Amino acid sequence: MSSASTTAHSVVEPSANSKRLAGFLVILYAVISMIPLAWIFATGWKTPPDSISYPPKVVFDPSLEGYCNLFTTRTRQTQDYIEAQGPPQGACDEVTRKREMVIAGPSNYVPRFINSLIIAFGSTFLAVALGVLSAYAFSRFKIPLADDLLFFILSTRMMPPIAVAIPIYLMYRELGLSDSALGMILLYTAVNVSLAVWLLKGFIDEIPREYEEAAMIDGYTRLHAFFKVVLPQAATGIAATAIFCLIFAWNEYAFAVLLTSGRAQTAPPFIPTIIGEGGMDWPAVGAGTTLFLIPIVVFTVLLRKHLLRGITFGAVRK
Amino acid sequence: MAEIRVEDLQKRFGEFVAVKRSSFTVADGEFVVLLGPSGCGKTTTLRMIAGLELPTSGRILLGGDDVTFHRAGERDIAFVFQLFALYPHMNVRQNIAFPLKCQGMSRSEVARRVAEAGRILRIEHILDKPVSGLSGGDRQRVALGRAIVREPKCFLMDEPLGALDSEFRHVMCGELRGLHDRLKATTVYVTHDQLEAMSMADKIAVMNKGVIEQYATPQEIYQRPVSMFVADFIGSPSMNFLRFQSALAPGDDVVSLGEARIGIPAIREAVPAAELALGVRPEHIRFDDGSSLRGEVYGTEYLGTTQIVTVDTAFGQVKARTGSDIRVADGSHVGLSFDAARLSLFRASDGGCIRSALYEGSTHG
Numbered sequence: 001m002s003s004a005s006t007t008a009h010s011v012v013e014p015s016a017n018s019k020r021l022a023g024f025l026v027i028l029y030a031v032i033s034m035i036p037l038a039w040i041f042a043t044g045w046k047t048p049p050d051s052i053s054y055p056p057k058v059v060f061d062p063s064l065e066g067y068c069n070l071f072t073t074r075t076r077q078t079q080d081y082i083e084a085q086g087p088p089q090g091a092c093d094e095v096t097r098k099r100e101m102v103i104a105g106p107s108n109y110v111p112r113f114i115n116s117l118i119i120a121f122g123s124t125f126l127a128v129a130l131g132v133l134s135a136y137a138f139s140r141f142k143i144p145l146a147d148d149l150l151f152f153i154l155s156t157r158m159m160p161p162i163a164v165a166i167p168i169y170l171m172y173r174e175l176g177l178s179d180s181a182l183g184m185i186l187l188y189t190a191v192n193v194s195l196a197v198w199l200l201k202g203f204i205d206e207i208p209r210e211y212e213e214a215a216m217i218d219g220y221t222r223l224h225a226f227f228k229v230v231l232p233q234a235a236t237g238i239a240a241t242a243i244f245c246l247i248f249a250w251n252e253y254a255f256a257v258l259l260t261s262g263r264a265q266t267a268p269p270f271i272p273t274i275i276g277e278g279g280m281d282w283p284a285v286g287a288g289t290t291l292f293l294i295p296i297v298v299f300t301v302l303l304r305k306h307l308l309r310g311i312t313f314g315a316v317r318k
Numbered sequence: 319m320a321e322i323r324v325e326d327l328q329k330r331f332g333e334f335v336a337v338k339r340s341s342f343t344v345a346d347g348e349f350v351v352l353l354g355p356s357g358c359g360k361t362t363t364l365r366m367i368a369g370l371e372l373p374t375s376g377r378i379l380l381g382g383d384d385v386t387f388h389r390a391g392e393r394d395i396a397f398v399f400q401l402f403a404l405y406p407h408m409n410v411r412q413n414i415a416f417p418l419k420c421q422g423m424s425r426s427e428v429a430r431r432v433a434e435a436g437r438i439l440r441i442e443h444i445l446d447k448p449v450s451g452l453s454g455g456d457r458q459r460v461a462l463g464r465a466i467v468r469e470p471k472c473f474l475m476d477e478p479l480g481a482l483d484s485e486f487r488h489v490m491c492g493e494l495r496g497l498h499d500r501l502k503a504t505t506v507y508v509t510h511d512q513l514e515a516m517s518m519a520d521k522i523a524v525m526n527k528g529v530i531e532q533y534a535t536p537q538e539i540y541q542r543p544v545s546m547f548v549a550d551f552i553g554s555p556s557m558n559f560l561r562f563q564s565a566l567a568p569g570d571d572v573v574s575l576g577e578a579r580i581g582i583p584a585i586r587e588a589v590p591a592a593e594l595a596l597g598v599r600p601e602h603i604r605f606d607d608g609s610s611l612r613g614e615v616y617g618t619e620y621l622g623t624t625q626i627v628t629v630d631t632a633f634g635q636v637k638a639r640t641g642s643d644i645r646v647a648d649g650s651h652v653g654l655s656f657d658a659a660r661l662s663l664f665r666a667s668d669g670g671c672i673r674s675a676l677y678e679g680s681t682h683g
């Protein structure tokens with residue numbers, strides 16, 4: 001504290017000590033929240049015995065077994081049968097043979113992952129597109145009962161979505177939407193669109209009308225002005241909204257379990273089924289979860305420039 | 319360029335009438351200022367001319383064509399907003415070119431027009447900069463650039479200098495008027511700043527509560543205000559009103575304020591006994607020990623070459639502008655005399671003016 005006497009105190013600048021404390025707390029929080037992720041990541045590279053050893057192993061010999069098991073299905077065979085196959089083909093074959101098994105074929109992880117991509121990005125796109133259009137309408141036009149409508153839109157979020165699971169299950173079965181990508185896209189869009197309308201309305205309210213009016217005076221139609229002037233300026237809000245929608249759709253588990261089982265199954269309900277396939281295959285689960293995180297991380301990193309401004313929900317301008 | 323004619327224009331927002339039966343004509347190439355206090359309907363009037371707001375009733379003609387219900391984009395006008403409305407995702411050049419892009423103009427023509435606008439406004443050096451870092455004055459010029467590239471029928475400006483600090487506003491006033499003199503563009507300009515209005519306008523429309531009270535040249539409005547509101551709103555310090563009771567007959571050229579008999583321009587109408595207000599500009603007051611209109615000096619505001627002396631009289635407080643060489647002590651008693659030919663008379667009840675020789679040869683609002 002001796003340095004404090006030599007430097008002038010500023011009322012607005014945080015002191016060096018408080019900055020240090022803030023930095024320490026942020027790092028501490030980051031570390032704590034990263035530990036489970038780090039553990040999942042590490043588990044993906046362990047052998048099954050290492051993954052359940054007690055005390056837990058922090059230092060271990062990395063193994064490809066988790067990733068091999070994730071992408072393949074295997075059958076147990078006799079030693080004689082395995083030897084009759086000739087030399088192992090590739091690293092996975094070798095790892096599998098050590099466990100007295102042979103690769104029977106690819107697992108369902110890749111198709112399930114692709115389902116997740118289609119459903120999550122598709123519903124996010126739809127929710128944001130619908131959201132931005134209706135948010136614009138709510139923001140710019142005199143709509144009868146606008147406040148009540150907005151409240152109604154929000155009220156769809158007031159109960160946990162799973163509360164309507166049974167009716168939706170019955171409805172989907174009736175309509176033939178069960179276990180279809182279209183059904184899941186519609187469902188996630190319906191859940192997300194209320195969030196999207198509310199978030200985006202805030203962002204669009206912040207954009208002065210004068211921008212569109214100027215464009216309309218210059219001869220642009222309202223639709224043109226919307227695309228050329230409003231959308232670019234709402235980019236921040238759209239990015240933030242898209243991330244929230246994507247995270248929900250990507251991680252959604254309960255409806256996915258209920259409504260998908262085969263063709264349209266997404267990754268979240270699929271990953272737990274790995275556990276059952278060949279004993280407690282935690283490394284494969286770790287590997288599957290690690291890969292599952294990647295799209296969200298990539299998407300967030302790509303949009304982070306917008307996000308940093310957008311996530312304050314327009315509270316801080318410019 | 320074209321004439322703007324506004325006929326009987328009215329705008330309601332629910333029960334509230336924002337603009338009441340306004341009519342005025344802006345001649346081709348004229349610079350007209352809509353002046354009035356906040357909330358009087360200036361912006362609403364301008365937005366109706368632009369087509370951003372539809373009138374409840376009335377007509378708007380641009381260059382002789384009835385455009386009352388035309389869309390804004392079909393009217394061929396340019397609008398400069400108070401906040402400039404520069405698109406933050408485009409640089410200066412793109413901002414200025416934006417209005418031309420939707421007309422399907424060739425690239426070379428767009429480039430030529432943008433370069434020309436840049437030259438006229440002396441902003442060639444910032445054409446490739448983003449708009450976010452620009453100073454207020456440069457933003458203003460870019461907004462003007464976006465208006466002039468179109469070569470529209472007329473310019474509408476809503477307090478375009480409102481966001482600038484007062485010193486710079488003065489400079490921009492000069493620039494705007496200079497630009498108008500070169501382009502000879504029909505312009506309607508909205509402001510609540512009387513100095514801006516007086517210094518730039520060919521004609522001023524003074525608005526109050528949705529009504530255009532007077533539409534005339536700045537000189538006319540200053541010298542022959544047709545209502546107490548106009549007289550009070552224009553001029554700084556504003557016109558003094560001395561209230562008294564009297565009846566007047568045509569030809570009267572003297573009114574009695576208590577003991578004092580004060581010469582006025584000859585009255586042209588009969589006025590039954592009522593409360594009247596004698597309007598006197600501060601610069602038309604002299605100290606005169608021979609006058610029987612007397613008062614006590616309340617205070618003095620020194621302004622350099624002139625000073626404002628506040629005097630309490632039996633008819634209300636009066637501010638006089640005198641040379642600063644005259645010395646008057648606070649509390650001293652002085653006599654006041656007025657420049658008879660310059661006085662106006664108003665009915666206190668409705669603020670309307672009483673017709674007199676002062677208004678002869680002038681257009682009556």
Ligand SMILES: Nc1ncnc2c1ncn2[C@@H]1O[C@H](COP(=O)(O)OP(=O)(O)OP(=O)(O)O)[C@@H](O)[C@H]1O
Nearest residue numbers: 331334336354355356357358359360361362363510
């Ligand atoms: N869309 C609207 N709905 C309801 N009332 C409105 C609307 N637009 C304007 N008004 C009202 O009409 C009146 C005139 O508004 P206007 O914006 O024309 O005033 P102004 O003279 O431009 O004032 P200022 O100097 O504050 O800009 C105000 O009382 C305002 O509250």
Ligand SMILES: [Mg+2]
Nearest residue numbers: 360361362476
């Ligand atoms: Mg206004």
